[in-house]
Structure formats: structure tokens, C-alpha cells
Amino acid sequence: MLALRRVLVPGFAVAIIVALVVACIRRLRRASDPSKEQLRQGGYETLAADTPQTTMGAKGSHETRSLVGLPQEILLNVLAMLDHKGLTRVEATTKITRALDVDKLWYTLTERALSRKSGRFSVARWQARFPDASWKLRFMHIDSENKRRNITEAELSEGSDQSLRWLFNFKPAAGGASTATIQEGRFVSEEREDAQGSLHMQGYPPLPYKLVDHLCSICAQPATQKCSRCRRVWYCSRQCQRAAWKEHKDECAVLAQLGETGSSQAAAAAAEPQCLKIANFPNHFVKRLQNWEWIIENDNVVLMSFPSDAEIPERHSPEYDERYEELFRDHPMLRLLVVPTTGAQLFL
Ligand SMILES: [Zn+2]
Numbered sequence: 001m002l003a004l005r006r007v008l009v010p011g012f013a014v015a016i017i018v019a020l021v022v023a024c025i026r027r028l029r030r031a032s033d034p035s036k037e038q039l040r041q042g043g044y045e046t047l048a049a050d051t052p053q054t055t056m057g058a059k060g061s062h063e064t065r066s067l068v069g070l071p072q073e074i075l076l077n078v079l080a081m082l083d084h085k086g087l088t089r090v091e092a093t094t095k096i097t098r099a100l101d102v103d104k105l106w107y108t109l110t111e112r113a114l115s116r117k118s119g120r121f122s123v124a125r126w127q128a129r130f131p132d133a134s135w136k137l138r139f140m141h142i143d144s145e146n147k148r149r150n151i152t153e154a155e156l157s158e159g160s161d162q163s164l165r166w167l168f169n170f171k172p173a174a175g176g177a178s179t180a181t182i183q184e185g186r187f188v189s190e191e192r193e194d195a196q197g198s199l200h201m202q203g204y205p206p207l208p209y210k211l212v213d214h215l216c217s218i219c220a221q222p223a224t225q226k227c228s229r230c231r232r233v234w235y236c237s238r239q240c241q242r243a244a245w246k247e248h249k250d251e252c253a254v255l256a257q258l259g260e261t262g263s264s265q266a267a268a269a270a271a272e273p274q275c276l277k278i279a280n281f282p283n284h285f286v287k288r289l290q291n292w293e294w295i296i297e298n299d300n301v302v303l304m305s306f307p308s309d310a311e312i313p314e315r316h317s318p319e320y321d322e323r324y325e326e327l328f329r330d331h332p333m334l335r336l337l338v339v340p341t342t343g344a345q346l347f348l
């Protein structure tokens with residue numbers, strides 16, 4: 001019942017708004033009564049535009065002119081109540097938006113979407129990233145970005161314009177119950193090698209890392225090949241695949257059938273989180289927070305990308321302890337490094 005309501009309510013809202021908008025146009029058309037020729041030449045567009053006088057001609061009566069002033073503003077206000085799906089639908093099903101500055105609405109939607117993200121994400125940044133794009137297109141990029149669960153090597157490691165900064169801490173169970181054990185970690189990627197390099201932290205030798213999208217289902221090492229039949233289960237080697245076959249056989253037949261439907265494929269992909277291998281430590285799993293920052297963690301340690309609005313003091317500066325304590329107390333995001341990340345709502 002609840003699910004039904006969730007589907008029906010937005011549907012109704014869109015239907016009502018579309019009906020309103022269409023009624024508005026009808027009224028407008030009746031009032032202005034443009035000839036067929038005027039309509040064909042885009043008379044309606046001119047009507048709703050800022051300079052309406054030309055096609056209105058002799059019929060530009062007092063009544064018409066007052067209507068001419070209204071629609072842009074009213075229609076934009078009505079359309080501003082829609083979410084991106086509703087707005088897309090109105091754009092696809094009616095012609096009214098052609099005359100309006102709808103991109104203004106896409107800008108608003110973009111700003112609203114990004115205001116819930118951490119400090120490093122802003123409309124200005126997205127504008128710079130796609131300098132000639134419309135706000136609608138930028139919004140579409142943001143919408144797809146919102147679904148991304150895998151981090152890129154460029155984000156993880158130093159030296160690209162997408163590089164993120166990383167803070168490391170031990171989990172309370174491993175002796176990291178305070179800010180004292182927090183430090184910055186630097187991922188330095190290897191030239192020529194994809195998604196691997198070394199993690200640099202004070203007090204440790206460089207620790208080799210490898211970012212892997214799939215793990216061997218037998219030995220949990222980075223996997224390079226998948227079962228050719230079901231295309232779902234990954235292995236590091238022929239040996240592991242052979243060792244797995246007896247158990248995998250029945251499951252494989254079922255998975256192979258499921259594989260034909262796109263949605264179950266997506267579900268399988270979502271169920272397998274990306275993983276970071278660091279030296280011989282147990283696997284670290286990659287998760288994304290609602291504010292788009294990343295958490296990479298296992299039972300003992302946590303690495304977190306940190307937002308640009310959080311200025312981290314130099315480790316050896318005299319004011320280090322005090323400022324650090326203050327920062328971590330006040331910044332809800334950084335507090336995650338001290339308090340274990342248990343709240344499920346924190347994650348996407
Ligand atoms: Zn293996």
C-alpha cells in the first residue's frame with residue numbers, strides 16, 4: 001500500500017501540473033487568437049517571449065497584453081515545483097517549455113542536488129567541468145554521478161586534477177578511539193600500471209596497494225577472469241576456477257539464466273563492492289557517503305576522502321593538537337574517523 005502510494009503520489013503531482021500548464025496555454029491561445037500562420041511561424045513562442053509586440057499586431061488589446069506579461073513567470077513557477085523527472089516529462093510531452101528559460105529551472109535543480117553534497121562539490125565546479133553545456137546536461141551528469149559506487153584511480157591517487165585527499169585512522173577495536181592516531185595518507189600510483197602503487201604514511205614503509213573491482217571468489221585476491229558461462233563469478237586463476245567448479249556448477253546454471261535480464265545484472269554489480277588491497281592486510285571495501293565522499297575500510301582501519309571545506313592542520317605545527325581536536329569535534333564528517341561508521345543512513 002505504501003509502495004503504491006509512493007508511485008501514485010508523484011504521478012498525480014506531475015499529471016496535475018501538466019494539466020495546469022496545458023490549461024494555461026489554452027487560455028493564452030484563446031486570448032491571443034493567433035492565426036494558423038502565426039502559430040506555424042512560432043507565434044506562440046513570440047507571445048511568451050519578452051518582446052511580444054510583433055505578432056500580436058492589431059490584436060494586441062489591453063486584455064492580451066496583460067496575459068502576455070504573465071505566462072513566463074507563472075509557468076516557470078509552476079514548473080519549478082517539479083523534480084527532474086517531472087520536468088523532463090513536461091519538456092518531452094508539451095511544447096510550452098520551448099518559449100521559456102527552462103535551463104534556469106535546471107540550474108535550480110542542480111544547485112539543490114549539490115547543496116546536499118560536501119564542500120568540494122558546487123555548481124561552479126560543474127560549470128567549469130562542462131563549460132559549454134546547458135544546466136540540463138550538467139544535471140544529467142550529476143544524476144549519473146549520484147549512482148556511481150566505484151572510485152576511480154584518478155580520485156584515489158595523487159597528481160591529477162581529480163585527486164582527493166585522504167585521512168587514515170585505526171578503528172576503536174584496533175586502538176584508534178581518538179584523533180591522536182589520525183594522519184593523512186597519500187596514494188602514489190605507479191607509472192604504466194593501472195590502479196596500483198604505494199600508500200605513504202608516517203611511521204610506515206610505503207605499502208603497496210591495488211584497487212580492484214572484482215575479487216577471486218575462492219582466495220579473495222584480485223580477479224582477472226570471470227566464469228564464461230554465467231559471467232558473474234570472478235577468479236584470479238585457472239586453478240581457483242577449477243577448485244570452485246564442483247560447488248559453483250549448480251549456482252552457475254541459475255546465474256546464467258538470471259544474467260539475461262538487465263536488472264538482475266545491475267543488482268549483482270551493486271552487490272559486489274569495489275575493494276582496495278593494501279599490502280597483506282584484510283581487504284578494504286570502498287563505500288560512498290551520501291555527501292559523495294568515500295570511505296575505504298576493513299574491521300581495523302578506515303580511510304576517508306575529506307571535503308575541501310575542512311582545513312587539516314599540519315601535523316607538526318604547534319597548534320596541531322588543539323586545532324585538530326576542535327576540527328574533529330565540530331565537523332560531522334571528520335567525526336566518522338573517530339566514531340565507528342555504523343549508521344546505515346550514512347551510506348548511499
Ligand atoms: Zn583465486
Ligand SMILES: [Zn+2]
Nearest residue numbers: 227229230252
Ligand atoms: Zn558460472
